Amino acid sequence: MVKANDGEKGVTLEGLLHGEVGPKEVSKLKFERALALLEEVVASVESGTLPLDQAIGSYEQGTLLIQHLRQLLAGAEEKLRILAPEAAQ
Numbered sequence: 001m002v003k004a005n006d007g008e009k010g011v012t013l014e015g016l017l018h019g020e021v022g023p024k025e026v027s028k029l030k031f032e033r034a035l036a037l038l039e040e041v042v043a044s045v046e047s048g049t050l051p052l053d054q055a056i057g058s059y060e061q062g063t064l065l066i067q068h069l070r071q072l073l074a075g076a077e078e079k080l081r082i083l084a085p086e087a088a089q
Contacts, residue, residue, distance in 0.1 A: 013040045016061040017054060026064045031072045038065040 011029060015021040016037060026034065041062045045055050 011037065013037060013044070016041055016065075017044060017050070017058050019057050019061070021061065021064075023064055026068050029065075029068060031069065034065050034069050034072070038062055038069065041065065 011021050011025050011033070015025075029037070041058050044050060045058050045062070050058060
């Protein structure tokens with residue numbers, strides 16, 4: 001499990017599973033922490049032990065994490081294109 005930094009301590013798996021974490025909190029996560037949380041959300045949903053409503057909520061929270069991860073990756077790709085334009089071709 002990836003440890004949270006000071007700005008990420010409020011975002012926990014339990015908070016995600018109970019719908020206590022919104023887009024604002026997710027947008028502050030670093031890539032590694034968001035990915036680790038996504039993996040934990042997926043594992044909890046795949047375990048089959050969650051009630052249906054909580055599993056659906058977890059799926060929704062997982063999509064927030066995925067959107068955030070995609071934004072971070074897009075930003076990193078753009079930086080690489082700027083830093084090494086010849087490698088992007």
